[in-house]
Amino acid sequence: MNKSTTEIKIRGYHLDAYQHVNNARYLELLEEARWCHYEDYPPAYFQEKGWGFIIVNININFKGSAVLGDTLVIHSELVKIGNTSLTIHQEAFIKGSERKSIEADITFVMMDLRTQKLLPIEGELKSLLTRTAKV
Amino acid sequence: MNKSTTEIKIRGYHLDAYQHVNNARYLELLEEARWCHYEDYPPAYFQEKGWGFIIVNININFKGSAVLGDTLVIHSELVKIGNTSLTIHQEAFIKGSERKSIEADITFVMMDLRTQKLLPIEGELKSLLTRTAKV
Amino acid sequence: MNKSTTEIKIRGYHLDAYQHVNNARYLELLEEARWCHYEDYPPAYFQEKGWGFIIVNININFKGSAVLGDTLVIHSELVKIGNTSLTIHQEAFIKGSERKSIEADITFVMMDLRTQKLLPIEGELKSLLTRTAKV
Amino acid sequence: MNKSTTEIKIRGYHLDAYQHVNNARYLELLEEARWCHYEDYPPAYFQEKGWGFIIVNININFKGSAVLGDTLVIHSELVKIGNTSLTIHQEAFIKGSERKSIEADITFVMMDLRTQKLLPIEGELKSLLTRTAKV
Numbered sequence: 001m002n003k004s005t006t007e008i009k010i011r012g013y014h015l016d017a018y019q020h021v022n023n024a025r026y027l028e029l030l031e032e033a034r035w036c037h038y039e040d041y042p043p044a045y046f047q048e049k050g051w052g053f054i055i056v057n058i059n060i061n062f063k064g065s066a067v068l069g070d071t072l073v074i075h076s077e078l079v080k081i082g083n084t085s086l087t088i089h090q091e092a093f094i095k096g097s098e099r100k101s102i103e104a105d106i107t108f109v110m111m112d113l114r115t116q117k118l119l120p121i122e123g124e125l126k127s128l129l130t131r132t133a134k135v
Numbered sequence: 136m137n138k139s140t141t142e143i144k145i146r147g148y149h150l151d152a153y154q155h156v157n158n159a160r161y162l163e164l165l166e167e168a169r170w171c172h173y174e175d176y177p178p179a180y181f182q183e184k185g186w187g188f189i190i191v192n193i194n195i196n197f198k199g200s201a202v203l204g205d206t207l208v209i210h211s212e213l214v215k216i217g218n219t220s221l222t223i224h225q226e227a228f229i230k231g232s233e234r235k236s237i238e239a240d241i242t243f244v245m246m247d248l249r250t251q252k253l254l255p256i257e258g259e260l261k262s263l264l265t266r267t268a269k270v
Numbered sequence: 271m272n273k274s275t276t277e278i279k280i281r282g283y284h285l286d287a288y289q290h291v292n293n294a295r296y297l298e299l300l301e302e303a304r305w306c307h308y309e310d311y312p313p314a315y316f317q318e319k320g321w322g323f324i325i326v327n328i329n330i331n332f333k334g335s336a337v338l339g340d341t342l343v344i345h346s347e348l349v350k351i352g353n354t355s356l357t358i359h360q361e362a363f364i365k366g367s368e369r370k371s372i373e374a375d376i377t378f379v380m381m382d383l384r385t386q387k388l389l390p391i392e393g394e395l396k397s398l399l400t401r402t403a404k405v
Numbered sequence: 406m407n408k409s410t411t412e413i414k415i416r417g418y419h420l421d422a423y424q425h426v427n428n429a430r431y432l433e434l435l436e437e438a439r440w441c442h443y444e445d446y447p448p449a450y451f452q453e454k455g456w457g458f459i460i461v462n463i464n465i466n467f468k469g470s471a472v473l474g475d476t477l478v479i480h481s482e483l484v485k486i487g488n489t490s491l492t493i494h495q496e497a498f499i500k501g502s503e504r505k506s507i508e509a510d511i512t513f514v515m516m517d518l519r520t521q522k523l524l525p526i527e528g529e530l531k532s533l534l535t536r537t538a539k540v
Contacts, residue, residue, distance in 0.1 A: 009305070011152075011301065011302060011305045012151045012152030012153065012157075012301070012305070012313075013151050013152075013157050013159060013298055013301050013302075015150075015151055015152045016147045016148050016150055016151075017146075017147030017148075017150045017154065017203050017448075018147065018457055018459070018518070019152065019154075022147075022148050022436075023432055023436070023460050023463065024148060024429050024430070024431075024432035024433040024436060025429070026429075027428055027429035027432055028283055028429040031281065031282070031283050031427075031428070031429060032281060032283075035279070035281045035282070042339055043282075043338045043339040043422075044339055047338070052423055054423070054467075054470075055428050055467050056466065056467055057464070057465065057466050057467070058428065058463065058464075058465050058467075059462070059463075059464045059465075060462065060463050060464075061461065061462050062459075062460050062461055062462070062463075065459075068152050068313045068317070069312055069313040069314055113423070144440070146436065146437060146440045147436070147440070147448075148433055148436050148437075152313075153322055153324070153383070157301075158297055158301070158325050158328065159294045159295070159296075159297035159298040159301065160294070161294075162293055162294035162297055163294040163418055166292075166293070166294065166416065166417070166418050167416060167418075170414070170416045170417070177474055178287075178417075178473045178474040179474055182473070187288055189288070189332075189335075190293050190332050191331065191332055192329070192330065192331050192332070193293065193328065193329075193330050193332075194327075194328075194329045194330075195327065195328050195329075196326065196327050197324075197325050197326050197327070197328075200324075203448045203452070204447055204448040204449055248288070281422075282421045282422030282423065282427075283421050283422075283427050283429060285420075285421055285422045286417045286418050286420055286421075287416075287417030287418075287420045287424065287473050288417065289422065289424075292417075292418050294418060338422050
């Protein structure tokens with residue numbers, strides 16, 4: 001339930017001077033996969049609540065660069081829940097091969113955007129983040 | 136007074152699969168030059184007023200692509216003021232050569248971001264946009 | 271046959287300070303739609319031939335900004351073929367409404383990337399670009 | 406000698422839906438600072454040698470987000486040299502305050518882009534990377 005898979009095709013605009021996906025662009029692709037991971041919950045739902053995802057740490061290993069024509073298969077999984085922080089583990093593979101492209105841990109907190117205060121990960125918020133409840 | 140010049144060095148992350156500056160990235164570089172053009176007026180000033188720059192048309196000719204190691208010299212000039220719209224003409228050259236890289240006309244309106252209504256280009260707003268007045 | 275439709279969901283990273291899709295980002299979304307338009311022809315095919323798409327003009331009207339949670343429906347159509355240049359017309363609508371977000375004409379030439387010479391739009395190249403032939 | 410400082414003004418296009426600098430954009434700003442760090446060595450020099458910087462790990466802490474109108478002061482320092490890998494430590498502060506925005510360790514290897522083999526960090530290459538030699 002806490003796992004999801006997103007596929008993204010690598011285009012010319014994803015590449016940089018080395019003809020592979022740029023390091024900053026990888027973070028956009030991982031963000032895209034996280035939006036997909038929580039696709040069941042529309043942005044409007046979070047906006048009404050005033051809940052925001054604020055990243056506190058990203059630790060990313062680059063194992064092998066994706067190039068033009070590759071499709072990245074990105075697996076996202078919520079692997080840790082603390083009192084106020086969570087960690088999503090993401091791995092991307094080159095489709096049709098066994099090659100791992102990157103692996104990353106994204107640690108974030110949930111913030112009340114109106115008060116700028118941290119939210120405890122409990123109740124409805126916890127259910128949503130662990131995707132055990134539907135809106 | 137309505138002319139300004141901005142220099143931007145081309146880096147590896149500006150390039151795409153063709154090893155030249157990507158078309159979308161050019162628009163970011165032109166936006167950077169426009170922020171520089173109105174540098175005298177801090178964002179906070181516009182935010183307090185609730186004034187926003189809303190682009191309605193971009194017409195851009197790509198004459199010759201910039202590559203890694205080039206420096207773009209971007210000239211920006213307010214060339215047209217209507218009742219509610221303005222046009223900034225921008226040209227970028229490869230530094231140290233006579234080669235023109237792009238030329239573009241950016242037409243925009245000013246909007247009151249709180250009411251989402253167009254602002255007439257007059258008085259203080261006009262003075263600011265034509266840079267004949269200082270904050 | 272020369273028409274295609276691509277849907278793209280608007281995410282947090284597509285937005286800018288005005289909370290709508292940034293003008294430069296729109297060009298990336300249009301580029302994504304053009305990659306989809308020619309999806310039948312894998313990048314490797316063009317790379318082997320040494321054929322590159324080089325944009326010479328973009329003329330884009332911004333009619334209404336897409337915001338977080340919107341899905342853009344982008345229609346792409348090859349509307350003009352000259353001896354050496356082509357024009358793709360693209361329009362994007364906010365899904366589920368009649369609202370047009372942008373409309374753009376993208377004019378490009380085909381270049382032999384090895385010789386940096388323009389390619390005449392004829393024969394196999396023309397068939398591919400008009401999508402009347404399959405690889 | 407191995408330290409450098411780069412200032413970057415935060416513009417509207419750097420922000421995302423939360424009105425702060427997007428996590429992926431931070432990596433571009435850090436990459437910009439690393440290009441500045443090695444500014445003495447023109448890209449052409451590395452291109453002739455066929456030497457490429459390939460990132461293997463990024464570990465980045467987000468301490469406080471930069472917003473529109475902020476200027477980031479980015480300090481870059483080569484802090485570790487191994488046989489085949491190096492680590493640059495980067496910290497960014499909000500100019501005019503004591504607030505730290507991010508801190509990151511960027512670990513990379515040097516690759517011979519023609520043979521795709523790792524380069525030992527020694528001799529001329531080591532002198533360049535530690536900036537103890539001039540081209």
